[in-house]
Amino acid sequence: MDVTKFVLVIAALSWLMARGTERLGYNWQWYRITQYILSSANGDFFAGPLLHGLIVTLRITAMSLLLAFIFGLVTALFRLSNSFLARVLARGYLECIRNTPLLVQLFFIYFVLSPVFDMSRFASAVLALSLFEGAYASEIFRSGIVSLQRGQWEAAYSLGLSTFHNYRYIILPQAIRRVLPPLTNQAISLVKDSALVSTIAIYDLTMQGRAIIAETYLTFEIWFTIAAIYLLITVSLSVVVNTMEKRIGVTT
Amino acid sequence: MQEEVLGGHIIIVNKITKTFPNGVRALHDFSTKIRRSEVVVVIGPSGSGKSTLLRCLNGLEEIDSGSIVIDGIPLDDNKNNRSAIRKEVGMVFQSFNLFPHMTVFENVTLAQRLVRKKSKQESMDTTMDLLRKVGISEKADSYPSQLSGGQQQRVAIARALALMPKVMLFDEVTSALDPEMINEVLEVMKTLAREGMTMVVVTHEMGFAREVSDRVIFMEQGRIVEEGTVQHFFTDPKEARTKRFLSQIL
Numbered sequence: 001m002d003v004t005k006f007v008l009v010i011a012a013l014s015w016l017m018a019r020g021t022e023r024l025g026y027n028w029q030w031y032r033i034t035q036y037i038l039s040s041a042n043g044d045f046f047a048g049p050l051l052h053g054l055i056v057t058l059r060i061t062a063m064s065l066l067l068a069f070i071f072g073l074v075t076a077l078f079r080l081s082n083s084f085l086a087r088v089l090a091r092g093y094l095e096c097i098r099n100t101p102l103l104v105q106l107f108f109i110y111f112v113l114s115p116v117f118d119m120s121r122f123a124s125a126v127l128a129l130s131l132f133e134g135a136y137a138s139e140i141f142r143s144g145i146v147s148l149q150r151g152q153w154e155a156a157y158s159l160g161l162s163t164f165h166n167y168r169y170i171i172l173p174q175a176i177r178r179v180l181p182p183l184t185n186q187a188i189s190l191v192k193d194s195a196l197v198s199t200i201a202i203y204d205l206t207m208q209g210r211a212i213i214a215e216t217y218l219t220f221e222i223w224f225t226i227a228a229i230y231l232l233i234t235v236s237l238s239v240v241v242n243t244m245e246k247r248i249g250v251t252t
Numbered sequence: 253m254q255e256e257v258l259g260g261h262i263i264i265v266n267k268i269t270k271t272f273p274n275g276v277r278a279l280h281d282f283s284t285k286i287r288r289s290e291v292v293v294v295i296g297p298s299g300s301g302k303s304t305l306l307r308c309l310n311g312l313e314e315i316d317s318g319s320i321v322i323d324g325i326p327l328d329d330n331k332n333n334r335s336a337i338r339k340e341v342g343m344v345f346q347s348f349n350l351f352p353h354m355t356v357f358e359n360v361t362l363a364q365r366l367v368r369k370k371s372k373q374e375s376m377d378t379t380m381d382l383l384r385k386v387g388i389s390e391k392a393d394s395y396p397s398q399l400s401g402g403q404q405q406r407v408a409i410a411r412a413l414a415l416m417p418k419v420m421l422f423d424e425v426t427s428a429l430d431p432e433m434i435n436e437v438l439e440v441m442k443t444l445a446r447e448g449m450t451m452v453v454v455t456h457e458m459g460f461a462r463e464v465s466d467r468v469i470f471m472e473q474g475r476i477v478e479e480g481t482v483q484h485f486f487t488d489p490k491e492a493r494t495k496r497f498l499s500q501i502l
Contacts, residue, residue: 151349155408158310158343159363160335160415169362173353 053208072137268318342412402433
């Protein structure tokens, strides 16, 4: 029954699209796409520009994910700390980042900071993305931490655990399990936001696509292919997290 | 030497006052002294400050004025003193507060490893001894959510004992339990009392008080209304307020 519904929906969508492009008078040339992903000559395979771009996107995303996790966690702990300075710092960072566009932050880091600190294009991109996503991640971590019952803190305290040990063994393991789903959302946002780095001439997936379109005018084919590749990354990410959740048994 | 200075008292509470930010005064010039191996049962209506008293005794709540000295160590702003006291005072909560992401074994072992810096083997032996003592060694590898309330509370007692504290605080530890599980927890506590543990127990289990307590304190509005042996409370309580309260819980 569900399968029939699914097929019907897909059929309806395809029909809509076919009608739409017909009206547009667009000449679809899907057969030209494969060479941009993978090309072969003399029995050897060569990665096309889109695959090169994918690798750049993956590298940027992976490094930013790791850094965003750290920024987020540290900021959350700062916001919950007893130190006034730490709280102010964390709050300032959060509000600055959350209330300005990522594109502006990227430009600021690339055009203003990177010449001062002698950062590469790639480093600027990773820094901008991780600072941006880290701000959002910090709120996720914070909500996870404060959602734990006060009794957990009190029990750990009464056992003589230090604040560090308390976070390390009691609070964070439980909090992170709780916030895994929203954290995954944030990671998916990061993957998609990484497309913005094409604006500082990093040849990621999006930039490669634009370059191909400029040469070939295969506008829709390329953009749809790129969208499909992003979809592939984000879906794999969700699957990985899902299995992780099952393995560590997200309960509480 | 120390003993003489303290006059054999392991806990000395002198005129402590605690007012919560919402203006509720939980403790009002409260003073008491508790001897080594003494078992003190604290009773009183809800909101009388019983739980706050326990929470102040191990530093979970800050006192506004007065002083608390435990085993010769003042509970003041000095961080070392505070952490020393936390190690000497074990606490068991009404809502168990076991760590749900750890097994029973890990719950009991954690503080031994982190706080007492015991070796793996040593902490393992202690943990298994304690679990046997509270009659739950076969559940060592279970998670708290797989245990009944009574079992969880026994694990919580074992966890608090793991640091070899000199004083144990029990905060209405049977109030959240089904009636048929109350006894298994009380039995463990009675054993502890007979072994000479200094205990401060907030409870309305007068049967427990009758069997093992040396002294009963009846509190209301942050003050001691009446105190004495359990016989005194059962036979001739002086204050009208005490009589009324007892008639309700007995």
